[in-house]
Amino acid sequence: MSRRPLVGVSTYLDMAKWGVWSRRAALLPATYVDAVSAAGGVPILLPPGGRDAGRAVEAVDALVLAGGPDIDPAAYGAQPHPKTANVQPARDRWELDLLAAALERGMPVLGICRGMELMNVACGGDLVQHLADHGASADHRPAPGSYGRHRVRLDPASLLTPALGAELMVASYHHQGIGRLGAGVRAVGWADDGLVEAVELAGADFGVGVLWHPEEDEGPPGRAVFAALVDAVEAARALPSAQPN
Numbered sequence: 660m661s662r663r664p665l666v667g668v669s670t671y672l673d674m675a676k677w678g679v680w681s682r683r684a685a686l687l688p689a690t691y692v693d694a695v696s697a698a699g700g701v702p703i704l705l706p707p708g709g710r711d712a713g714r715a716v717e718a719v720d721a722l723v724l725a726g727g728p729d730i731d732p733a734a735y736g737a738q739p740h741p742k743t744a745n746v747q748p749a750r751d752r753w754e755l756d757l758l759a760a761a762l763e764r765g766m767p768v769l770g771i772c773r774g775m776e777l778m779n780v781a782c783g784g785d786l787v788q789h790l791a792d793h794g795a796s797a798d799h800r801p802a803p804g805s806y807g808r809h810r811v812r813l814d815p816a817s818l819l820t821p822a823l824g825a826e827l828m829v830a831s832y833h834h835q836g837i838g839r840l841g842a843g844v845r846a847v848g849w850a851d852d853g854l855v856e857a858v859e860l861a862g863a864d865f866g867v868g869v870l871w872h873p874e875e876d877e878g879p880p881g882r883a884v885f886a887a888l889v890d891a892v893e894a895a896r897a898l899p900s901a902q903p904n
Contacts, residue, residue, distance in 0.1 A: 664892040666700035667719035668692075669754050669774070671727045671747065672707055690874040691725055697877075698885035700892075705757065707749055712756035720892045722761040724754055724774025726872060729835060732788065735780045740788035742834065755781055767865035767891035769884070772833050775858060775868025782841025782860070790836050796852045799831050806830040806875055811856045817847035818859060818867055822883040829856070829871035829880070836870060865891035 668691050675684040685706035695702040703719050716722065728745035732738060734755075739746070754774075758781050761768050770778045776786055787793055798809040811829050813820045837855045840846060848857025848869070860866030865888065873884035 661893075661896060664700045664720040664889050665703050665718065666695045666721045666723060666888065666892075667703045667705045667715065667757070668695065668723040669725050669750075669757060670704050670706045671725075671750055687725060688874070691723065693877075694874040694882060694885045695723070695889075697882050698889045700885070700889045707747070707753040709753060712753060713760040716757060716760040716764060716766065719766075721767040721769070721888050722757060723888070724758065724768070724770040724777055724868075726772035726774060726832075728773070729788070730773065730776055730780060730786065732786075735785040737785060737788070740792075742789040742791075751777070762860070762863060762866065765864065765895070767888050767895065768860075768863065768867070769865075769888045770868035771874065772870055772872060775870050776835060776837065778860065778866070778868045779837050779841045779844050779858065782844050784841030784844055785838045787836050787838045790834055790854065794852070795836070795854055796850065799836075799850070799854070800834050806832050806872065809850055811848050811850055811871065813857060814847040817857065818865060819847070819857065819869075819884065819887060822887050823880055827880045829869075829873070830875040831871050833870060864895065 670685045670687040672683055673686050687704055692702045705715055709715055729743045731746040731748045731751050734751050754777055798807040801807040808828055809831055812826050843861035845859050846855045847859050850856050856870045858868045873881040
C-alpha cells in the first residue's frame with residue numbers, strides 16, 4: 660500500500676492565547692487539518708517566515724493555500740481600498756514562492772478563498788477589493804465571524820464537477836474577489852450574482868482555486884474538494900514517469 664499523500668497547508672502568523680500565554684503563533688483553523696485527514700492525506704503545516712519555499716514544497720505531495728486576511732494590493736499594482744485590512748506582505752511573498760515552486764514541480768494545488776485570489780494575482784490578475792461597492796450579494800460575508808451560504812454553478816468541464824455536481828451550496832466568508840483574470844486562469848464556477856467562485860490554471864494537471872470554504876463543510880460537498888486534491892496526487896503517482904519525493 661502506498662503511503663498517504665503529504666499535503667502542505669499554508670498558515671499565518673498572528674497573536675493567540677493558550678493557557679497562561681498570549682504570544683505570536685503560527686495559526687490554522689483545525690477544520691483544514693480535519694478536511695485533509697478525512698480525504699486520506701496527512702496535513703503538513705507550512706508557516707510563513709521560511710527561507711526556502713522550494714525545499715518546503717519538495718517535502719510534500721500537494722499544496723493547499725489557505726484562506727486568511729487580505730492580500731497586499733501592492734502585489735497587483737493597486738492602491739489600498741479603505742476596507743482592505745490586515746495585509747501581511749511577508750505571508751504574501753511566502754505563499755507566492757510556495758505556489759511557484761509547486762507549479763514548477765507539477766504538484767496538485769488547491770487555493771481556498773484568499774488562496775484562490777493569490778493564484779490569480781500570481782498570474783498577473785487583480786482583485787476587487789470590496790465587493791459591496793459593486794453590488795455583490797451580502798451572502799458572501801453576511802456578518803463578522805459568520806459564514807454565509809449561497810449557490811455556486813460549476814462549468815460542466817471543471818475538474819470539480821464530477822465530484823460536486825453542476826450546482827452546490829457553499830460556506831462563504833470574503834469581501835474581496837477576482838477582478839481581471841490572470842494569464843492562464845480560467846473561470847469555472849460562479850455565484851448567482853456573477854462573481855467568479857472557482858478557477859483552474861492552464862497547464863496544470865490540478866491547479867484549482869475556490870472562493871468558498873470547503874473545509875467548513877463536513878459533508879460530501881466540502882470533503883469532496885479535498886478528496887479531489889488527494890486523488891490528483893494518486894493519479895500522478897500512477898504515471899510511469901512519476902518519481903517519489
